[in-house]
Amino acid sequence: MVHAEGDERAEFDLVVRSRRVVTPEGEGPLAVAVRAGRIAALRPHDAPPPARETVDLGEVALLPGLVDTHVHVNEPGRTHWEGFASATRAAAAGGVTTIVDMPLNALPPTVSVAALEVKRKAAEGQCHVDVGFWGGAIPGNSGELEPLHRAGVFGVKCFLSPSGVDEFPALDRAGLREALRVLAEFDGLMIVHAEDPAVLTDPLGPTYPDFLASRTEEAERRAVEQVIELAAETGARAHIVHVSSASCLEPLRTARRDGVRISAETCPHYLTLTAEEVSGPAYKCCPPIREAANRDALWEGLADGVLMGVVSDHSPSTPDLKVPDFAAAWGGISSLQLGLSAVWTSASARGHGLSAVTRWMAEGPAALVGLPYKGAIRPGADADLVAFDPEAGFTVDAAALHHRNPVSPYHGRALTGVVVRTWLRGRPADLVTPHGRFLTREGIG
Structure with a gap:
């Protein structure tokens, strides 16, 4: 990477050149x-302005900053x-320049304007990237949803x-x-964790097959179908978070064809593990x-647009949990x-290019939350x-990551893209x- 100091009287503050600008x-x-x-402008590579x-950057690619609309920061409480x-810090190190906090x-959860202000106060002065917030929908707080909307949240989660x-607690x-x-x-906008509690069971044992059998594809699909039905009935916008089961793709595809205002995302771990x-x-x-x-x-659903994007669902805890x-x-x-390196490692092996990855991880999430000034160059x-650098490789060391706690299923895994x-x-x-700045639906808060 070559840096060149320019004319202090120049029209532009910064020019970044690459042979691979996406x-x-x-x-x-x-x-x-x-x-x-x-x-301010896109100019020919060989004729950069002063x-x-x-x-x-030479052959190192230049991407738009990623937009991750599914992050559990957990502060305060x-x-x-x-x-x-x-x-x-972890976001910036991974190429994510905008997050939306769940x-x-x-504590307290963001289910009222007062709780939103507590969270904003906790975050003030700490953010290395731009940050927006989701509100929450729980039993008994339907009267808080419009005030949260007016206060600038990007939608509410249930x-x-x-x-x-x-x-x-969950909504029935x-x-x-x-x-x-x-x-x-x-x-x-309502974003939904969609698993049907009537189908879920307690694990019958301590192993992963026991856990997987307790949270079946049917539980996910039935919940998605319920959201589709009620979104169609009410005319509301709904979005399914972290789709793990490919059985959800066909009902989502059909609903979108029928004009239901429904969208869905998936996550790096469902695409790579x-x-x-x-x-x-x-x-x-x-x-x-899943298998x-x-x-x-899921990759097919992403490629054909049934799934609009890939976001982390970063949901950390302490190692003892x-x-x-x-x-x-x-x-x-x-x-x-x-996320970027994990998805690129698998996407490139499947024949997808950087344009597709940035569409899934930057443009799509920015469009979901209505940020037209984010997610694209x-x-x-x-x-x-x-x-x-899409050609460079590294081996994940969980202890070297910027996340607060060194726990990751990617530990020891070789990834491509730095x-x-x-x-x-x-x-x-x-x-x-x-x-970083706080973002709202209307712009900078």
Whole structure:
């Protein structure tokens, strides 16, 4: 990587050149010019404009900063699991420049405007990337949904099965219908953890097959079908988080064809890991990692657009909660720093290029939450940029990650693709000086 100091009187603050710049139009040689934190122009690679600083990446690719709309930061209340400083350092190190924080696992959960303000206060001054927030829908708080919307959350999340924490109970069918009806009045977005509690069972033993049998594909599919039915009935927007079962793809495909306002995401662990290789509770998550044939079908759903994106569902905990077995361990995977490399490793082996990966991990999530100035290298967008070497490799060392606790199912795994450098609104994310901002549906909060 070559740095060149430019003319202090130059029109642009920064120019980043690469022979592999990924834009919505494809991949090619360009010079990306930045002014006042925004992308001001795209110029020919071999004719870069003068700037105060020029960075020449050569063959290292330049991607838009990723947008991860599914992150459990857990602060305040469970900051020993994860906090804003550690989570956003991990994000920046992994090429993620925008996260949207989930409403549960922090104390208090984000189920009211007052709780949202507590969380924003806890995060203030700690964030190395830009941060937005989801609200929560739980029994009895339907009157809080519009105030949360006005306060700038990107939507609200609910569970249809137990969430794992008592302070964030699940909605039953009537509660889901009521919440969707309220959201439809102001075009709010509901995001849903979709597993049918009537189908779930307690694990019959401590092994992974026992755990997998307790959370079947049928439980996931039946819950997705219920969300589709009620979204169609109310006219509300709904989004299914962390799809693990390929059995959900056909009902989602049919619903979208029929005009239901439904979308869905998946996660790196469902695309890159398989039940056949699970070796310990670090792999436990809900819904679970399924078999290799299911993983292959998820890739097909991603390629044909039934799944609109890939986000981490970064759900960390302390190491003592990830033992002793699959019946007792916390269900969550820490992967915020590793998502880009994990997905690229598998995507490239399947013939997908960097344009597809950035569409799934940057453009799609940005569109979900209505951030037109994030997720793409285009004039007018925030200058959130990632220098990514797609040919370099590394072996994951969980202890070397920026996540607060060194637990990862990727530990010891060889991955391809290394984040070399990250810029947030044209400034280097140095992992020392936080300069992230709070985001709302209307812009910067």
